[in-house]
Amino acid sequence: MSLTYLDAICEAQAHALRDDPRVFIYGQDVGAFGGAFKATKNLAKDFPGRVIDSPISEDAMVGLAVGAAIEGMRPIIEMQFADFSTVGFNQIVNQAATLFWRTNISCPITVRLPFGGTSGGGPFHSQSLETIYAHYPGLIVLTPATVEDAYSMLLEAVAIDDPVIFCEHKFLYRHLKAEKLPSEALPIGKARIAREGRDLTIVAYSAMVQDALEAAGELATEGWEVEVVDLRSVKPLDTDTVMASVARTGKLLAVGESWPWGGVTAEVIARVTSEGYGLLDAPPQRLNAKDTPVPYHPNLWAAHRPTVRSIGAAARKILRH
Amino acid sequence: MSLTYLDAICEAQAHALRDDPRVFIYGQDVGAFGGAFKATKNLAKDFPGRVIDSPISEDAMVGLAVGAAIEGMRPIIEMQFADFSTVGFNQIVNQAATLFWRTNISCPITVRLPFGGTSGGGPFHSQSLETIYAHYPGLIVLTPATVEDAYSMLLEAVAIDDPVIFCEHKFLYRHLKAEKLPSEALPIGKARIAREGRDLTIVAYSAMVQDALEAAGELATEGWEVEVVDLRSVKPLDTDTVMASVARTGKLLAVGESWPWGGVTAEVIARVTSEGYGLLDAPPQRLNAKDTPVPYHPNLWAAHRPTVRSIGAAARKILRH
Amino acid sequence: MLQTVSEPRGGQVEAVPEAHLLAYRFMLRARLLDEKFAALYRAGKIHGGVFLGRGQEALSAALGINLTKSDVFAPLIRDGAGRLAFGETIVDAVRTYMGSSLGPMRGRDGNVHRGNPQAGYLPMISHLGAMVSVVNGVLFARRMKGITGIVGATCLGDGATSTGAFHEALNQAAVEKLPLILVVADNQYAYSTPTSRQFACESLADRAAGYGIAGHSVDGTDLTACLKTVGMAVASARAGKGPQLVVAKLLRLCGHGEHDDASYIDPKYKTSALGRDCLKVAEEKILQQKWTDAAQIAVWRSEAIREIEEAVAQVQREPAPDPFAEEWTALSTKRLIEGNA
Amino acid sequence: MLQTVSEPRGGQVEAVPEAHLLAYRFMLRARLLDEKFAALYRAGKIHGGVFLGRGQEALSAALGINLTKSDVFAPLIRDGAGRLAFGETIVDAVRTYMGSSLGPMRGRDGNVHRGNPQAGYLPMISHLGAMVSVVNGVLFARRMKGITGIVGATCLGDGATSTGAFHEALNQAAVEKLPLILVVADNQYAYSTPTSRQFACESLADRAAGYGIAGHSVDGTDLTACLKTVGMAVASARAGKGPQLVVAKLLRLCGHGEHDDASYIDPKYKTSALGRDCLKVAEEKILQQKWTDAAQIAVWRSEAIREIEEAVAQVQREPAPDPFAEEWTALSTKRLIEGNA
Ligand SMILES: Cc1ncc(C[n+]2csc(CCOP(=O)(O)OP(=O)(O)O)c2C)c(N)n1
Ligand SMILES: Cc1ncc(C[n+]2csc(CCOP(=O)(O)OP(=O)(O)O)c2C)c(N)n1
Ligand SMILES: [Mg+2]
Numbered sequence A, B: 001m002s003l004t005y006l007d008a009i010c011e012a013q014a015h016a017l018r019d020d021p022r023v024f025i026y027g028q029d030v031g032a033f034g035g036a037f038k039a040t041k042n043l044a045k046d047f048p049g050r051v052i053d054s055p056i057s058e059d060a061m062v063g064l065a066v067g068a069a070i071e072g073m074r075p076i077i078e079m080q081f082a083d084f085s086t087v088g089f090n091q092i093v094n095q096a097a098t099l100f101w102r103t104n105i106s107c108p109i110t111v112r113l114p115f116g117g118t119s120g121g122g123p124f125h126s127q128s129l130e131t132i133y134a135h136y137p138g139l140i141v142l143t144p145a146t147v148e149d150a151y152s153m154l155l156e157a158v159a160i161d162d163p164v165i166f167c168e169h170k171f172l173y174r175h176l177k178a179e180k181l182p183s184e185a186l187p188i189g190k191a192r193i194a195r196e197g198r199d200l201t202i203v204a205y206s207a208m209v210q211d212a213l214e215a216a217g218e219l220a221t222e223g224w225e226v227e228v229v230d231l232r233s234v235k236p237l238d239t240d241t242v243m244a245s246v247a248r249t250g251k252l253l254a255v256g257e258s259w260p261w262g263g264v265t266a267e268v269i270a271r272v273t274s275e276g277y278g279l280l281d282a283p284p285q286r287l288n289a290k291d292t293p294v295p296y297h298p299n300l301w302a303a304h305r306p307t308v309r310s311i312g313a314a315a316r317k318i319l320r321h
Numbered sequence C, D: 001m002l003q004t005v006s007e008p009r010g011g012q013v014e015a016v017p018e019a020h021l022l023a024y025r026f027m028l029r030a031r032l033l034d035e036k037f038a039a040l041y042r043a044g045k046i047h048g049g050v051f052l053g054r055g056q057e058a059l060s061a062a063l064g065i066n067l068t069k070s071d072v073f074a075p076l077i078r079d080g081a082g083r084l085a086f087g088e089t090i091v092d093a094v095r096t097y098m099g100s101s102l103g104p105m106r107g108r109d110g111n112v113h114r115g116n117p118q119a120g121y122l123p124m125i126s127h128l129g130a131m132v133s134v135v136n137g138v139l140f141a142r143r144m145k146g147i148t149g150i151v152g153a154t155c156l157g158d159g160a161t162s163t164g165a166f167h168e169a170l171n172q173a174a175v176e177k178l179p180l181i182l183v184v185a186d187n188q189y190a191y192s193t194p195t196s197r198q199f200a201c202e203s204l205a206d207r208a209a210g211y212g213i214a215g216h217s218v219d220g221t222d223l224t225a226c227l228k229t230v231g232m233a234v235a236s237a238r239a240g241k242g243p244q245l246v247v248a249k250l251l252r253l254c255g256h257g258e259h260d261d262a263s264y265i266d267p268k269y270k271t272s273a274l275g276r277d278c279l280k281v282a283e284e285k286i287l288q289q290k291w292t293d294a295a296q297i298a299v300w301r302s303e304a305i306r307e308i309e310e311a312v313a314q315v316q317r318e319p320a321p322d323p324f325a326e327e328w329t330a331l332s333t334k335r336l337i338e339g340n341a
């Protein structure tokens, strides 16, 4: 048996529905159809009345989830694409994210965002929105990079009492495979050393972890030992693991698929330089997508985001410092 | 005669309406009433048919502005509070910000956001949203800190062919005064040295510039010469001026009123450390609001955001490094 | 003694004099409480805005007394009367305005942004229209749990009907056939904006058909009419007939907030039937019907004033929130707070 | 020769046979173009989704031929026919799907996300409902400039009526009394979701009253009916009678996109009147009325196929966008691009 990242997401939801009667799923086409990406395949059949098609109303979808959470449920909301969550943005950041702080009543909702670029996706089906959600207080923002993490982090997301933005990368959906689902996992909030090395730390998350690992593999053939840190969750962000890695390597490259202004790469560099300044023996560097919407044509798309090649090039520049 | 920051905003709009027939203002209560803050006082009377009350429909307000811009107009949209722009978020980031890139037709709209904390404002009338807008490609995000800049930058905002998010700080509205309006100004995109010094660079924007200046004044009595850089626009962000200042002082404190994850302070530090690493002789530091919604009670509010005192304390720590 | 949230309400309000008297007393208390808030505001004792329900008490109280403590209620800014009828204590209202650390919002949020979700009393966020789908969510969850016979009520102004959130949520309630009562107080203005700039239909009740739900219109200045119409709508929802849209016409008899002199209000309204003060109208009816006498009303009034004054005095002695004792986190999961690793 | 965008349309479509023939030819061309896109998709020659207008051509063409080049049009995913009738060239449609650097979107955006704002042809963003207020804005600006006699038209599906954007914009048009025609193609499904999960009113045309605007219902499978109803709606808007909501019932005769086999569609629809193919219905009527003969239709068909094949062959030779030549900025103000200081 081999499972994809997408299978893992579907399995985690089945598991959550099975184990916890408070869980339900609400979103466009998630019912009998099984979702635009088939992330809820068979779930409506297996869990009657608990996997429910919503109207095309992202604002009301999130609002309903918050109300249900107040009532003790643990709803999972599927956005058809992360890009459309901008229409439900207000309910996420001002309703869900503030509820516990204002009222002491927790808000255990999980908002699943199929996100990130795929060839031909274009400007409105490719966005990476972890930054805008991580900026708001009260949200947990997860960015699993492996099949195992897609499974275990989604399970944990549903169990967490706070609202979770679960960023699942569309490119990884069918691209990544694993032999079996994990029975244990790092807790959320802990980053993972995806590859050990002592010459340079590459900090990445989600699909970029795979590209960083590939780049690290290429650099190994040139004699460089590159360490890759998979953040796993961008909020909270595990500064300790990043700093410990930088303490070993002395060099830092932060890589993200989202736009260049602000975001995870800026946050990582700001933390490392302000809290662990002495650890670095070269200027930290960052690599992000270009500062335009995500292009449709494959040629443009491939040039817009960081790639194995551009990560390798940036790494070499630092290594030769 | 003495003019407030708010007067400057009203005057700039009058000026724009007078000089350019393509300009109109659309927003809730902006007409005969003159706006919730009186930023459009008398304009409906002086410019009949060009200062128009909208329904409570932030999404449609921005959509209408984009359509009018396509037709060659230069609309100014007033959000009643920045916080409510989350409801018009999608049209701002996905419609306005992408138009030129997609179609080669520019989108000269100005969205005015009365933003920032005031005592008693509470979580939904106090937010600082420059970060979420600056993250998206295609937007210009302005944060004037003085009466003069409020005036000249708003005039320039209306003249710019791209969509501008004009963040006008509610606390400065009546708090700041000037003798007269400027006849010339730094262009948008250039930061300003608000105070010269050689011991430490404090980078700030909007209301925090005033607090930083006050802190610098106090530090001067202790013998420290602190330079204060007023970013003026957070996107584009004038890295050159910041770096030149850090080159003089060797020390950096970035201050912002918004939440701590991501944002202007992270971006400033990431740029300075990656592009001007050797300039620093102490770890760069940042000071932001706390990672919760903005509290209502004045005691909590004052502790939530950076203050003259906390800026001073952070500065002393760096200076004693 | 006034009925409190711990006593059963709802379904008991049919006996006409009793319902009127009950509603009237909440109206009176709400009016007096509002007046106190206005006075505290003028005295500089309240930070931020003060928003009154003056002129809307009949509608709001009629809703509140038709709800039971098992129901869900998400009031809006002008629902002081409904809040009291639903069981809010005066002291908690005062605490929220004054930012007391002992209040339900602990000084974190203020003024009309108050509630107690565990009691089915949802604290509004400011974004208009945003609470409707949250009420839907509570009702949806309760139905999943097999709880029946309850309803959820929420209120909006004429202006708030222009929000996308209103539309999405009302449609969602209709599709799910939820027991939602959405009460719209069409008070002729949204802040300074007249309804002619807000919508173009004859009456907002004309919207009901477009959602496939029941619509009701009522004269919001007339407590008798409000009791009847709102009572009917609540009963219909409770009986499983799906969402109910109630649109009341009335006039806001105050500024948008206490900072606003409302000089933009067209004088024609003030002299029209719309501009009647619902509290006076209700009082006249009660006296005329001899359901009670003026002396009794005077007692109620002075009791309420005493209670309000005591509440204010008490709250003024209560501790303000202490920034040093404050847990500066928005997360309930302590282990996920950064720095807590 | 087919009428093109440079020739006057609108107001000329009353002569019944001419209007039918004109609309039919756009329908036919759109159907054939769609079939070509589907074939290219199956051959792996198109990246991303392919969305067809199969079954919706009558409605879309009826709208397109009623617009003039001075009007504004914001079509949606299933409006291939309306786009052609409004003046889009086949080659530009192909260019957008294939990502040609010479296309109107220059490979930056693709498939149905195409247009030319300067020609009043607005390129949709994906977020459903978001284009309606943009059309309002163009109309609003034109009114400010004193331009009259023009209209703006846009299309949505049944599912898109559940968005807040739809509501805010339709209400805005009503308040401003803009000459907006909003055409809703109620094709029974939004992706896989049946209308029973999308709204609870009898017909979406019931919404018109709630906005205080004119509402029209029409059988979307019947070109004759579409021409009449849409023509009337456009004429009303043009005459200053404010926004017009046109709701057509029909069935989507394809998957949501070409990746979707639409196996969820209830078979009952396929055999009902709703499931008729509007292209066949129109063709039968034309032949039956002897407005033209089968031979002429065959000529039109082969002409269209040749034009489509030529367009595809041409576009395949056109340069793909070059990432090295690309200006990587979203700003039109060059001096504000970072690094350009
Ligand atoms: C989405 C949103 N936009 C703007 C505001 C600012 N605002 C607060 S109350 C108000 C007027 C509300 O009018 P209406 O709904 O008629 O209620 P009323 O005050 O008349 O009771 C406005 C514009 C808001 N709270 N939310
Ligand atoms: C705001 C938003 N949410 C979700 C989507 C994803 N989506 C694209 S098309 C579609 C179905 C649209 O159905 P309908 O409006 O009935 O149009 P049809 O496809 O039937 O023509 C959905 C859910 C979107 N584009 N925008
Ligand atoms: Mg009102």
Ligand SMILES: [Mg+2]
Pocket: D157, D158, D159, D185, D186, D187, D188, D189, D190, D191
């Ligand atoms: Mg449909």
